[in-house]
Amino acid sequence: MTTEPHVESRTEQPYASIRTTAPLSEWGRVNALVPEVLEWLTARGTTPVGAPFYRYHAVDPAGLIDVEVGWPVQDPVEGDGRVAAGARPAGDYAVLVHLGHPDRIRETFAALDGWSTRTGTGFAVRDGVWAGRFETYLTHPDEVSDLGEWRTEVAYLLSTE
Template identity: 35%
Template sequence: MTEFTIEERAERSWVGVSVTGELVHWDRVNAHVPQIYAALAAAGGVPEGGPIYQYHRMQTVSDPMDITVSVPVGARIEIGEDFETGVIPAGRYLVARPEGGPDALGQVHREMWRWAGVQGLDLAIEERADGIHWRARTEQFLTDPQAEPDRSKWAVEVAYLLR
């Protein structure tokens, strides 16, 4: 089982692209990552870590979901009209850093939901007819895939904002 922690976090600035995507076409979502890094470099910006996938709305894993593919930055920076800027809100977060890379994420999310329920933690979500809307649910990839091609060795951090 994955270890979970509660962390108080400051807001984090990011640049990125919001999309509606499906897991079966995740390559289309991932295609934005190098574009964001290239635009950031061209604008003279410096990334502060690996890409962050911010989940905003999800119904089931087989339905399209609203996400923002982003890169953390030290402060807001405009990198072009095709890109957005924003912040991941400050607050208390339920956090996991599972082993097993992206292939372990489905199980980790299920465990986090169960663990949060047992601990009496209130996730910052709103359930609507079109799915669950998150105030902040993120997956940040901490390993550079060019340095480590084995997906099972990639470090990933999962974080849910709490109320």
């Protein structure tokens, strides 16, 4: 894992996703949404333009995580109730790539939080939720079966205030 993030300017990126809440003990249910959204896109003739991601909105005091699971697409799609259209907000992001088992990704979250504290750079929060906190899976599980070798990008939208 690289311990220092870099800042990237990113444009708005449309996506299709399913939003849910779950504790870590039910994360298998969250992970199952990755192929569900992909199947939904495929059934509509839409091909993703990047890797699957999780967009975190909030974690409540009881440990329920509010998360979207989705895929980026070239052009906006129209949702159907279960699958929704969304967009990654444009802006500057602190980006850090986690190398290793996804169960250890909290180490990368902690590195980003530490960087934020050291540099005085805040992360964007709107109406009490993260405005842009993304975890993108760069490694395809069919190509790399050893979870210890997976690469996962963590990107947090920076505050403009």
